Amino acid sequence: MPSIDVCYSPELLHLYDLKGKAVVAVDILRATSTMVTAFAHGATDIFPVMKLEECQAYAAKGCLIAAERDGVKAEGFDLGNSPFAYMNGNVQGRTIAITTTNGTRAIHLSMEADEIIVGSFLNLQAVANHLQELQLDVLIVCAGWKGKFNLEDTLYAGALVERLQQAFSFENDATLASLYLYQTAKQDLVTFLRQSSHVRRLENLEIHKDIEFCLQHDKFGVLPVWQQDRLVDIGVREVKG
Amino acid sequence: MPSIDVCYSPELLHLYDLKGKAVVAVDILRATSTMVTAFAHGATDIFPVMKLEECQAYAAKGCLIAAERDGVKAEGFDLGNSPFAYMNGNVQGRTIAITTTNGTRAIHLSMEADEIIVGSFLNLQAVANHLQELQLDVLIVCAGWKGKFNLEDTLYAGALVERLQQAFSFENDATLASLYLYQTAKQDLVTFLRQSSHVRRLENLEIHKDIEFCLQHDKFGVLPVWQQDRLVDIGVREVKG
Numbered sequence: 001m002p003s004i005d006v007c008y009s010p011e012l013l014h015l016y017d018l019k020g021k022a023v024v025a026v027d028i029l030r031a032t033s034t035m036v037t038a039f040a041h042g043a044t045d046i047f048p049v050m051k052l053e054e055c056q057a058y059a060a061k062g063c064l065i066a067a068e069r070d071g072v073k074a075e076g077f078d079l080g081n082s083p084f085a086y087m088n089g090n091v092q093g094r095t096i097a098i099t100t101t102n103g104t105r106a107i108h109l110s111m112e113a114d115e116i117i118v119g120s121f122l123n124l125q126a127v128a129n130h131l132q133e134l135q136l137d138v139l140i141v142c143a144g145w146k147g148k149f150n151l152e153d154t155l156y157a158g159a160l161v162e163r164l165q166q167a168f169s170f171e172n173d174a175t176l177a178s179l180y181l182y183q184t185a186k187q188d189l190v191t192f193l194r195q196s197s198h199v200r201r202l203e204n205l206e207i208h209k210d211i212e213f214c215l216q217h218d219k220f221g222v223l224p225v226w227q228q229d230r231l232v233d234i235g236v237r238e239v240k241g
Numbered sequence: 242m243p244s245i246d247v248c249y250s251p252e253l254l255h256l257y258d259l260k261g262k263a264v265v266a267v268d269i270l271r272a273t274s275t276m277v278t279a280f281a282h283g284a285t286d287i288f289p290v291m292k293l294e295e296c297q298a299y300a301a302k303g304c305l306i307a308a309e310r311d312g313v314k315a316e317g318f319d320l321g322n323s324p325f326a327y328m329n330g331n332v333q334g335r336t337i338a339i340t341t342t343n344g345t346r347a348i349h350l351s352m353e354a355d356e357i358i359v360g361s362f363l364n365l366q367a368v369a370n371h372l373q374e375l376q377l378d379v380l381i382v383c384a385g386w387k388g389k390f391n392l393e394d395t396l397y398a399g400a401l402v403e404r405l406q407q408a409f410s411f412e413n414d415a416t417l418a419s420l421y422l423y424q425t426a427k428q429d430l431v432t433f434l435r436q437s438s439h440v441r442r443l444e445n446l447e448i449h450k451d452i453e454f455c456l457q458h459d460k461f462g463v464l465p466v467w468q469q470d471r472l473v474d475i476g477v478r479e480v481k482g
Binding site: 008009011012015145146147148149150151154171172173174176177180181184195196197198200 | 249250252253256386387388389390391392395412413414415417418421422425436437438439441
């Protein structure tokens with residue numbers, strides 16, 4: 001039986017051996033939720049990049065460029081980090097380069113893994129199904145907030161563990177704690193998270209609508225995975241295939 | 242109102258500014274529980290040291306030397322990491338040098354703090370009272386297990402937050418998660434922790450009695466704090482004074 005583990009911060013990733021594992025990178029508010037939404041609305045590829053200048057350079061290649069810093073859209077970019085900005089037909093058939101405070105870092109630090117999957121509540125079951133098929137040991141890598149633990153990524157980890165608990169072993173405390181917290185919170189995630197520091201920080205930016213959107217379970221069947229140098233969606237193909 | 246925060250691992254400590262803060266170092270199973278027990282049974286000073294050889298050198302100075310590695314007493318030392326080894330009158334009036342896998346590291350990495358306090362369930366209220374008097378911002382530093390998150394230190398953090406929540410603000414997710422987990426677990430900490438990885442690891446070593454002992458709340462009034470180059474107990478003096 002493969003195992004499942006949770007890493008609460010990219011700052012702890014050096015303690016884990018990623019070789020032979022499937023990593024699920026998660027930044028619920030909002031990088032990975034937004035990437036999933038972009039694929040669901042027809043984006044063809046996503047380049048997650050670390051730096052603003054690097055991201056800006058993709059504009060010359062015909063990409064849409066997206067950037068968030070400290071919760072808001074960075075100056076001079078086409079798109080920010082709100083999923084609603086990707087829903088009006090503007091990303092259909094387009095390649096997007098995106099840089100965010102926490103989420104892109106979690107992806108880039110996971111390159112040693114056999115597979116990197118982008119997780120969010122929006123595509124929860126698609127990720128769970130894929131992991132059941134893969135039969136690799138799983139590490140859920142929470143983006144956190146500037147290296148620190150955050151609740152929303154932990155709750156997602158707990159939700160994914162709940163879906164996988166019959167088919168995966170988990171013998172580590174981070175996985176147990178994530179599951180307990182999710183089971184405490186799941187009846188009303190929005191209210192539960194309203195106390196969290198990051199949610200309050202984001203609510204100050206008046207993006208309560210974004211938060212409610214990102215906490216919806218199983219809205220999309222997309223499955224973004226890392227291939228060579230970018231993220232592509234293999235979800236649709238799987239459903240068709 | 243001073244604030245309270247929780248750091249889940251020494252590996253995350255560089256993300257926190259310790260200056261002007263009171264650090265509560267915690268390694269429930271078993272370093273800090275054992276240190277508290279040693280003071281309660283008359284130890285006068287404790288040197289927490291990082292390395293086995295360094296610890297061994299204290300024997301020549303007339304100290305009792307104690308060492309744990311991977312859950313068991315290290316070869317050639319007077320004492321291991323079980324609190325029961327410190328209760329038979331053998332530590333009365335003695336100075337102890339001790340090195341453990343996780344706990345001593347949490348203390349040594351916290352040297353920039355204004356005050357370092359050794360916390361455990363055994364002296365929970367003594368620590369809470371002291372922190373209320375100090376009125377400094379508090380950071381609870383969990384020793385974890387080899388850098389990773391563990392449940393028992395997190396539950397202690399939640400227990401301390403519960404005692405302090407009227408007098409301290411907490412606006413960070415690690416503190417909230419600790420409090421939620423403690424409130425879920427507190428009716429029966431022993432059963433709750435039986436699922437945790439570290440407890441199962443220790444139960445394999447047949448030290449279930451140690452675990453039950455370390456989870457008792459408010460057994461001792463001792464208050465070990467760092468002074469100059471060692472830990473001393475200021476709890477008794479406070480009660481008398």
